[in-house]
Amino acid sequence: MIFRSYGLSWDEPLFYDYGAALKYAYTPSNWLNPDFNLENSFGSSGTDHANRGPAYLLIASPLVALLEWFGLDLASAWHLTNFLTFNLGIYLLHRLASKWTRRDSAIAAAALFSWQPLLWGHAFINPKDIPFLTFFLGSVCFGFEMVDEWVDKEKMPMGKALLAAFFLGITTSIRVLGPLAGLLTGLYALTFWRRIKLGSLVKVFAIYGILTVLAAFATWPYLWLNPLQKFVEVFGFMSDNPTQLNVLFAGHNYQAGELPLRYFPILFGYTLTEPVYFLIPLGFLFRFLKSEAKIRLELSVLAFWFGILLLYILAKRPAMYDGYRHFLFILPPLFIFAALAFDILFNWLKAIGWKLTAVIAILAFGFLPITQLHPYQYAYYNIFAGGVGGAFRNYETEFWLTCYREAVLDFNKIAPNGAQIYVRREPYIAAYYANPDITVHDFRSEQKDMKPGDYYLVNTRSNEDLKFLRSEPPIIRISRQGADFCFIKQVP
Numbered sequence: 001m002i003f004r005s006y007g008l009s010w011d012e013p014l015f016y017d018y019g020a021a022l023k024y025a026y027t028p029s030n031w032l033n034p035d036f037n038l039e040n041s042f043g044s045s046g047t048d049h050a051n052r053g054p055a056y057l058l059i060a061s062p063l064v065a066l067l068e069w070f071g072l073d074l075a076s077a078w079h080l081t082n083f084l085t086f087n088l089g090i091y092l093l094h095r096l097a098s099k100w101t102r103r104d105s106a107i108a109a110a111a112l113f114s115w116q117p118l119l120w121g122h123a124f125i126n127p128k129d130i131p132f133l134t135f136f137l138g139s140v141c142f143g144f145e146m147v148d149e150w151v152d153k154e155k156m157p158m159g160k161a162l163l164a165a166f167f168l169g170i171t172t173s174i175r176v177l178g179p180l181a182g183l184l185t186g187l188y189a190l191t192f193w194r195r196i197k198l199g200s201l202v203k204v205f206a207i208y209g210i211l212t213v214l215a216a217f218a219t220w221p222y223l224w225l226n227p228l229q230k231f232v233e234v235f236g237f238m239s240d241n242p243t244q245l246n247v248l249f250a251g252h253n254y255q256a257g258e259l260p261l262r263y264f265p266i267l268f269g270y271t272l273t274e275p276v277y278f279l280i281p282l283g284f285l286f287r288f289l290k291s292e293a294k295i296r297l298e299l300s301v302l303a304f305w306f307g308i309l310l311l312y313i314l315a316k317r318p319a320m321y322d323g324y325r326h327f328l329f330i331l332p333p334l335f336i337f338a339a340l341a342f343d344i345l346f347n348w349l350k351a352i353g354w355k356l357t358a359v360i361a362i363l364a365f366g367f368l369p370i371t372q373l374h375p376y377q378y379a380y381y382n383i384f385a386g387g388v389g390g391a392f393r394n395y396e397t398e399f400w401l402t403c404y405r406e407a408v409l410d411f412n413k414i415a416p417n418g419a420q421i422y423v424r425r426e427p428y429i430a431a432y433y434a435n436p437d438i439t440v441h442d443f444r445s446e447q448k449d450m451k452p453g454d455y456y457l458v459n460t461r462s463n464e465d466l467k468f469l470r471s472e473p474p475i476i477r478i479s480r481q482g483a484d485f486c487f488i489k490q491v492p
Helices: 012-024 038-042 055-069 074-097 103-114 117-125 129-153 158-174 179-190 198-218 221-225 227-240 263-270 276-290 293-316 325-330 332-348 352-373 387-391 403-414 427-433 443-449 461-466
Strands: 246-249 252-255 420-423 439-442 455-459 476-480 483-490
Touching (some): 012 038, 012 055, 012 074, 012 427, 055 158, 074 103, 074 129, 103 332, 117 129, 117 352, 129 158, 129 179, 158 179, 179 198, 179 293, 221 227, 246 263, 246 461, 276 293, 276 332, 293 325, 332 352, 387 483, 403 427, 403 483, 455 461
Parallel strands (some): 420 439, 420 455
Antiparallel strands (some): 246 252, 455 483
16 A cells, blocks of 8 residues: 555665666576676676675566556565565564464564564665565574474475575575574574484485575576685675765764774664563563573574674674664564563463553554654654654664655656756666656766756755755755655755
8 A cells, every 4th residue: 555655765776777687697598699798697786786696686576577567667566575575574473483482472573573663664665685584584484494394203304495495595695694594593403402313414404505505506696607706705795794885873974884883782772662672681581581491492592693693793893884774684583582572461461452452552662653754664763762853963864865756756746847956866766756857967976067946856864965055945855753854955
């Protein structure tokens, strides 16, 4: 019902162009051409995207094409597809949480997860980190189920192994941190150390590993050039995540690679709904303290999922920007701990009416901001940060420029014939929504051509709107809850 409301994000157009170019690598007739050049499958942004695995683009493209055939524009087709992918992640979280909790507790935790404004917003406009979160979750869920079936039946569970390896291969293709899900599966297998034989363990994981490598290789043309060398090269590059982007944090602009140590802990504390921070420790500590040794080991694997990534962020201090979107996959184990807290809550609240009341009250902390911020939910900050209005000018809010859609659609209604609009950055987003008689210019390269009466579109990322025409009143302002996201102004 609402997917058409979301504007293209900064990262989307070139990434989708990469997806369209991939057809070249998977067209057999091209392989026989003496001029075949695999780099043609990397798209117009090959230097930026070739080393990002395209597995999700390959899997999702047929659905996108079908939606376009039904009449959706490219952006809307991808946004609906991205959101459906997030829904798969919600199901997988429920399925994994059900291993340790009651069914109703797992459902409540999945609802809490799905109604996080941060995740809800990213679910439509983020074709990189949300698919990675979903397939990482699937890798862990089906990996654990593979181990369970192997231990119970004492034979290789080929069906579950194929499913687990497929998800892990796709996860690895999307991002090189994917093998961490395989490590978690291995640690989970070791919790059965009294019941397994080393030789059998090696055999199962050898088959699992081979199938994973095949899936990753088949869905990542960049590796075809030199599989091992390219993977090591990408792993080294992505572990540092180099970039020159500015990041607004605590009222100051930093380079992404020079952020203070407190960056992730503070944003983590500001961007989830308030009840989550009480449910997580309640669920983990009470269940950990009252469970048998085997369950404590399993919960320790989930804690390791979060803890090892937190340690990496704090110790390695990789370049971070756009909040912590690259590490959204750190969140699922925390919501499984929240499911354990729901177990405690539901044991205390016996009547179904009280249970529903409690769950609705908890979910309202997410549902209300989702409604109020639409379609910019990913800009959410909780009450600890003073809300979105309190975070404005101090932390990044609408950093992906999706507000261009709303601003330009409003401008289309009032723009004179032949209007000239200069866009401070990423003008291709504005051009996607502009009427044919409006000329869109790149402010950074064409500022010298601006004349009185022309128009200027600027976003507030890193407070860029304060650098030019600062005192001019906007003719169009896009804002939510006291935070301005972008303006259109007329040149005096």
